[in-house]
Amino acid sequence: MPQQRVIVVGGGLAGLAATIRIAEADMPVDLFSMVPVKRSHSVCAQGGINACNEVARQQGYSEYQHFDETIYGGDYLADQAPVLEMANWAPRIIDLLDRMGVPFNRTAEGFRDLRLFGGSLFRRTHFSGATTGQQLLYALDEQTRRHESEGKVNKYEFWEFLRPIIHDQRCVGIVAQDMRTMQIRAFRADAVVMATGGCGLIFGKSTNSVICTGGAASRCFQAGAWYANPEMIQVHPTAIPGADKCRLMSESARGEGGRIWVPRKQGDSRDFKDIPASERWYFLEEKFPKYGNLVPRDIASRELFDICVNQRMGIGGENVVYLDLTHRDPDYLTRKLGGIMEIYEKFVGDDPRFTPMKIFPAVHYSMGGLWTGYVHGAYDPPQPHGEHRAGGVVPVSTDSGQGMQPGAPENMMTNIRGLYAFGEVSFAFHGATRLGANALLSCIFDGLFSGASVVNYVRECEPGETPADSLDPATFDAAAQHEQSKHQALLDSADAGDMTDETNPYRIGHDLGVEMTEASTVVKSGPRLEQCLKKLAHLRDRYSRVRLSDAAMWTNQSLSYTRALGDMLILAEAIALGGLKRKESRGSHFRTDFPDRDDPNFLKTTIATYDPQSRSTDISYRDVDTRLVRPRPRTYGKIEAEQQHKTGQPVVAK
Amino acid sequence: MALAHAHSPTQRRLNRQAAKPGRTIRIRIKRCDGPGKPSRWEHFDVKVERGANVISCLQQIAAHPVTADGKATTPVVWDAICLEEICGACTMLINGRVRQSCSCLIDEYAPNHGDSITLEPMSKFPVVRDLWVDRSRAFEALKRIKAWIPIDGTYHLGPGPREPARPQLTRYTLSTCMTCACCLEACPQYTIEHDESKWDASFIGAHAISQVRLFNSHQTGKQLAPDRLDILTGLGGIASCGNAQNCVKVCPKDIPLTESIGAIGRAATLHALAKWFSGPS
CATH class of the missing domain: 3.90.700.10 (Succinate dehydrogenase/fumarate reductase flavoprotein, catalytic domain)
Incomplete structure (x- = not known):
């Protein structure tokens, strides 16, 4: 009987949580990361992780209110059932991290301390100094190292994901490249979990790490995966320009x-x-x-x-x-x-x-990402509820399975069977704006909750019948060969004459960042986005003549960047096009020419699909799951400035 | 290796205030095409942007890889990820002293027109290419000392142990170690070792000893304390520390490494004595 195995791409919080859960179920995991997983971008998360807790609960807060805040914060664009499940799981996740040794800040009595965070009037954010992401990542890194020592996890660090291998309409492996030796290889797997984070580099200077190009997501998009709500990019209000x-x-x-x-x-x-x-x-x-x-x-x-x-x-x-x-x-x-x-x-x-x-x-987070599905859980009210107020009756229990059905193979699976997306690379949970301290939660929740779904898919669905190991090697060889040719073409470009700014990958990347930041971040408009799409077409034309300045066959970082740049340009077009077609303002997406939210026409998930033949992106829409709460105006109690007394006193939320 | 800080904090502040806008500085980089290849020096002239750091200079060089004498070359290879001094990747020798390059501000190091800054790869690890070194040995050490809490699994079993604020703060400080390996670079007892099979018998390093302190001070983590102390009382363990105290001076996170070495040294002695009295198990 061939050995079944799962590939996880990306070693941040989502990837490591998935790795731990899957390895714990005695399923071998091959973990791929461009960097030592301990250095993944999750380390940059600072503030904390949200969960209902006993103190807040006694003040009238609940998991359900956390859910309601997240939906309201996301301006109703998030499918609701997965958010409910996540909010219900949040306290359990904190407990687990606590058991793993995360040094959460403590009160005088030794309980976990809490702080206030955006979008809530309750203290529901657990934290570890101001490096919470680092501390959570380290805890998961440590548990992963333990599984690695026990032989259940095989790490491929400094390996770059190049493409998913799709056979008979399901994902059966990946092609990856060793970033040091430049070796390109196909790897078989019965399921592949993408946990590759965001795409901030498309905007040039962002709060993201230099590895957050969105290249991996774009490669899945080009292979047929849907990319949802690309236009929903979070700009964090407080960053230090550098x-x-x-x-x-x-x-x-x-x-x-x-x-x-x-x-x-x-x-x-x-x-x-x-x-x-x-x-x-x-x-x-x-x-x-x-x-x-x-x-x-x-x-x-x-x-x-x-x-x-x-x-x-x-x-x-x-x-x-x-x-x-x-x-x-x-x-x-x-x-x-x-x-x-x-x-x-x-x-x-x-x-x-x-x-x-x-x-x-500064650009901070992508709410949009690879589209993922789920199986609806037990809670299905006859009609959606209105606004939930603190202390009000909570209409649903916090048992596992109210929002999503635990272990269902389709949870957080993309439209390609066997290809999953966890964490920031998935579009789920955050709708049109992510609330602070919900990202760490969604990443870990994905790994823990839907990690079980991956295992069930591998054991009980198609891979149970036809494991990837039993497939014809030709499929895998062809995929690796395709990437090998692409790699060679880029290397050959180094000898194609003098380098100019026009064909310099770093200049193209710079111009891409400037254009995307100007046209597609805090304030957008139809005419400006149309201009942006023209500019992107021009940049793609320049990219078709791109020239490397390094032909080395060893540790060629320029090649890796330049290849990713091509993928960033494709994803950038989806971001701009999604923004142009969404003729309304919702959450992070603000159009000066359509300043209001338009539920009848746009309470819908944007679905971007890519046609490799015409090399073009198409936009369509899917309904959002709003079965649990009814959309209401999202004002956060704003009042007009002129009505205000200018007291200079701070407003202290309780 | 020169440990003396090339620039004191006061000097750096003065430099920052005196830095001339629009100046050009020289970056001298020790380059190497790959393992076993010879090293060479290349110099680059870089126009200093506002808020420039070593990373932004290397980015400029990547976009325009031409040396100071006008010769076309390849972009410099270096390891960098977060650029916020929290991932530990971009560690290198800057003017002979080990540190992260992202937090190295040009205004502090080269405030005047024509000033130069020297970049070299860390010397205690094999060079992959240019400024990128292979630090897997530092991570392997974490495996050896079982740097994890042995939890029962990820199912819901309630909260972890309750912990007063003070020990939490100590653990937090110890837990900010990025495995950047500054402490290893500065340590006279830690020498480069290309042969992986010899890693276990070579000095394990201050970072790992401090991590033993971290995990041994957790209620669940201390269940593995004997295993960890076994490693540290063995070859390449805590007895190999020469007490040079360089580690603590270069730690970018101000982790009290010598304090950890002291604490674990005492624990290791007790552990060895206990084993000696109880005889071989």
């Missing part, structure tokens, strides 16, 4: 009392210390008295953008605003936010405990 990237300044800075302001007087050049409270404009607190500085990210980003770009009220006329923590006790800040205080000081030079930080929005 020469090489934008560094995230966690939402937890505001959760711990950080206030955003600019001088009331345009171009005020005084030092911050010399500007009295009455001459500081705390614009978020004024406009959103209920949530204050903790409105969801898309709203905060738009307000910051408006202040700086439209009203030209940025500090010193530049595109930056203050994120001020100087009113808090320095020791408290060190204890709660040490990690990010340190980042700011290291990269900017000022100590944020004594000098307000200067920040601006």
Whole structure:
């Protein structure tokens, strides 16, 4: 009997959680990552991970309210049932991480400490300093190392995923390349889990790591996987603009009392210390008295953008605003936010405990991603519920299986059988905006909950009948050969004459980033997106003549980047096209020409499909699952600025 | 290896304030095409952007790989991921001292027109290409010391052990180790070893000893403490530490490595004595 096995691509939180769950079920896992998994992009997550907890529960909070907040935050674009299951699982996930040794911050009595985060009025965010992502990733990395030591997991680090191998309409393996030796090989697997994260590099400077090109997702898209809601890109309001990237300044800075302001007087050049409270404009607190500085990210980003770009009220006329923590006790800040205080000081030079930080929005997260399905769970109300209020009756239990059916093979499977997508690379859970501290949750939830689905698929569905091991080698050889030819063509381009900016991959990549950031982030419009699509066509034309400056057959990073650039250009087109066709504003997607949400026409999932023959992207729509809660206007209690008293006092959410 | 900090924090702050905008600086890079290939130096002139760091200079060089004397070359290969000094990837020798290159600001290191900065690969690990080295030995050490909590599995079994805030803070600090290997680079007892079969008998390094402290101080984790101390009382274990204390000086996360070595040294002695009295098992 041939040995069945699963391939997991990507070793961040989603990939490692999946690896652990699958290995635990005695299914061998081959884990592929471009980097040592301990260095995956999940380390960059700072603020925390959301879950209902006993303190919040006694104040009237519930898993159901966490679910409701997530749906409302995502502006109703998320399929609802998987979100319910995730919120119900959240407390169990925290407990598990706790057992794995994650050093969650503690209260005086030794309970897990909690902080406030965007989109909620309850403390429901668990954290480990201001490097929660790092700590969670390390815990999963450690458990993975344990399974590796026991021979259940085989790591392929410094291997790059090149394509899924699809045979008889199911995924039966991958082609990957060793980034050091440049060897290209086909690997068989009975199921493949993509856990390859986001695509921030398409926007040039973002908060993402340099590996987050979206290349892997694009390669699946080109192989026939649907890509859903590509236009839903989260721009984080608070990042430090830098020469090489934008560094995230966690939402937890505001959760711990950080206030955003600019001088009331345009171009005020005084030092911050010399500007009295009455001459500081705390614009978020004024406009959103209920949530204050903790409105969801898309709203905060738009307000910051408006202040700086439209009203030209940025500090010193530049595109930056203050994120001020100087009113808090320095020791408290060190204890709660040490990690990010340190980042700011290291990269900017000022100590944020004594000098307000200067920040601006930056591309941060992709809510969109590979489309994934699921099997609906037990909870199916006769009609959707209205807004849930704290302390209200919760209409559903927190038992496993209310939202999604546990272990169903189709959970988080793409439209290609046997090809799964977990974590940021999947479109699920976050709709049109992700709430802060829900990403770590969704990544781990995917791995743990749907990891079982992968195992069941391998044992009970097609691979049980025809394991990948029994298939004709020709399928695999052909796939590897295809990638080998592509690789060779790129290498050959190095000898094709002088390099110019026109054909330089790094220049093309730079131009792509600038264009996408300008046309397709905080503020979009039809004409600008059409112009963007023309520009993308032009960049693709330049890319067709791209020239490498390195022909080395050993550890050729330029080749890897250049190949990914081609895939980024294709995904960029889906992002821009999805944005052009969605003629409404919803969550992170804001169109100046269609400023309102349009449920009758666009309460729908955008589905991008790719036609390899014409090399073009097509957009269609699918209905969103709204069986559990009824869409309501998403205002976060905004009031018009002129009604406000200019007190200069912070708005403290309870 | 020169340990003396080329630039003190005060000097770096002064440099930052004095940095001249629009200047050009020289980056000197020790390059190597692959294992067993000879090394060579290449110099690049780079126009300094606002907020530039070593990474943004290397990115500029990648986009325009021409040396200071006008010779076309290949983009420099280096290891980098997060650029926020939290992943540990971009560690290298900068002006002879080991550190992450992402947090190395050009204004602090080369404030004047014509100043130069030297980049070399870490010397304790085999070079893959240029500034990229193979640090698998540092990760292998984590396997040897069973750097994990032996949980019963991922099913729901309630919360972990309750823990007061102070030990949590200690564990958190120890748990911020990125396996960047700065401590190994700076350690006189840690020498390059190309032969994988000799890793187990060579000095395991401060990072692993500190991780033993981390896992041994957790209620569930300490179940494996004897196994971990067995490794550290063996060949290449804690007795190989020469107490040079370089490790703690170069740790980018200010992990109290020498304190960990002291604590685990005492635990290892007790462990060895206990074994000696109880005889061979």
